[in-house]
Amino acid sequence: MTTTRKAVLTKRPDGEPVEADFSIEEAELPELQEGEVLLKVEHLSIDAFIRTTLDGPQGLHGTMDVGTPVMALGIGRVVDSRSDDLNQGDAVFGPMGAQTNVIWNASMLRKVEETDVPARTYLGALGMTTGLTAYAGMLVCGKIEEGDTVVVSAAAGAVGSIACQLAKIAGARVIGIAGGPDKCKFLTDVIGCDEAADYKAGDLNARLKALAPDGINVFFDNVGGDVLDAALDNIAKGARVVICGAISQYNDMEHVTGPRLYLRIPERNASMIGFTVDQYAEQFPKMEEDISGWIKEGRINLPEHVIEGGDNFPSAIVTLMSGGHMGKLLVAP
Numbered sequence: 027m028t029t030t031r032k033a034v035l036t037k038r039p040d041g042e043p044v045e046a047d048f049s050i051e052e053a054e055l056p057e058l059q060e061g062e063v064l065l066k067v068e069h070l071s072i073d074a075f076i077r078t079t080l081d082g083p084q085g086l087h088g089t090m091d092v093g094t095p096v097m098a099l100g101i102g103r104v105v106d107s108r109s110d111d112l113n114q115g116d117a118v119f120g121p122m123g124a125q126t127n128v129i130w131n132a133s134m135l136r137k138v139e140e141t142d143v144p145a146r147t148y149l150g151a152l153g154m155t156t157g158l159t160a161y162a163g164m165l166v167c168g169k170i171e172e173g174d175t176v177v178v179s180a181a182a183g184a185v186g187s188i189a190c191q192l193a194k195i196a197g198a199r200v201i202g203i204a205g206g207p208d209k210c211k212f213l214t215d216v217i218g219c220d221e222a223a224d225y226k227a228g229d230l231n232a233r234l235k236a237l238a239p240d241g242i243n244v245f246f247d248n249v250g251g252d253v254l255d256a257a258l259d260n261i262a263k264g265a266r267v268v269i270c271g272a273i274s275q276y277n278d279m280e281h282v283t284g285p286r287l288y289l290r291i292p293e294r295n296a297s298m299i300g301f302t303v304d305q306y307a308e309q310f311p312k313m314e315e316d317i318s319g320w321i322k323e324g325r326i327n328l329p330e331h332v333i334e335g336g337d338n339f340p341s342a343i344v345t346l347m348s349g350g351h352m353g354k355l356l357v358a359p
């Protein structure tokens with residue numbers, strides 16, 4: 027009999043999530059049935075969408091029940107198999123949940139190749155909620171052209187770091203917005219942004235005006251709220267504003283603050299488009315092929331912040347929401 031340790035939601039967060047909203051529980055897993063595999067979870071993807079699933083029915087990405095393991099995508103290693111499709115030792119991507127071991131029907135999982143990149147890359151640069159999201163938002167919705175001035179918010183996070191690099195590959199001048207001098211240095215020195223703007227340092231609107239005097243052609247927004255307004259005030263004629271997410275709103279989804287300056291859109295003949303990555307599923311193989319190529323050429327890198335130990339899953343959620351990481355945040359249970 028195999029046991030699993032899981033991070034369970036015990037109380038819906040009141041605003042910012044805190045570790046006391048979760049508990050760590052141990053349970054025994056049942057016997058494997060035909061078609062199922064037993065997985066040892068190797069890495070869990072700490073994604074912003076997890077925060078909204080902790081809320082009640084108004085959750086943007088669906089809701090989870092109190093008393094159940096927190097939803098999380100991850101990479102697992104097959105330790106026992108009663109499926110013809112997966113063998114012991116295979117690495118798979120799927121909805122692991124915040125736990126150390128899990129049983130899934132093989133049809134729910136995707137086997138990932140580890141020849142060129144470690145399996146956890148399928149949560150990061152090649153991950154649906156990270157690299158493919160950045161691709162869909164920046165290259166498909168943003169329609170970047172060479173010479174565009176592109177601004178990305180939450181640029182030092184997972185999606186933002188890749189979005190900046192994709193815009194650079196497309197020939198844009200890229201300005202990343204992040205909180206604090208260390209993150210701004212990370213953006214220019216590691217991610218390759220041309221400039222960085224620290225939204226915690228004061229007047230972001232004035233800073234963007236100085237950095238993009240001819241206006242922003244594409245704004246890739248992960249944050250919403252005041253950051254979105256500061257960017258809207260600085261868009262150029264014909265700009266594309268891509269709404270990828272709005273993390274500044276996720277702790278209070280009943281009182282979402284919309285953009286005050288949305289009239290800059292008609293004034294400047296601009297457009298605003300939102301997207302969810304799953305809408306572009308048919309393009310995933312092409313996106314993966316392109317990103318894999320750029321990884322091989324050394325044109326894309328995604329630093330990882332790995333928190334060891336499944337019992338630290340609750341603190342990882344707190345870290346994500348408070349911006350205590352750079353690049354892709356993962357938990358290794």
Ligand SMILES: NC(=O)c1ccc[n+]([C@@H]2O[C@H](COP(=O)([O-])OP(=O)(O)OC[C@H]3O[C@@H](n4cnc5c(N)ncnc54)[C@H](OP(=O)(O)O)[C@@H]3O)[C@@H](O)[C@H]2O)c1
Pocket residue numbers: 072073074075154155156159180181182183184185186203204205206209247248249253269270271272273274275301302303304346347348349350351353354355
């Ligand atoms: N459209 C889609 O299909 C899709 C798919 C996946 C993800 N997303 C969106 O992509 C965005 C990034 O997600 P991620 O998982 O990659 O997370 P992440 O960027 O790695 O981490 C979140 C970052 O947001 C910043 N942040 C948090 N609260 C903030 C606030 N109040 N104001 C400004 N910045 C704040 C923090 O950075 P600082 O230290 O710089 O504040 C933090 O590091 C989220 O909005 C998410 O919903 C969308």
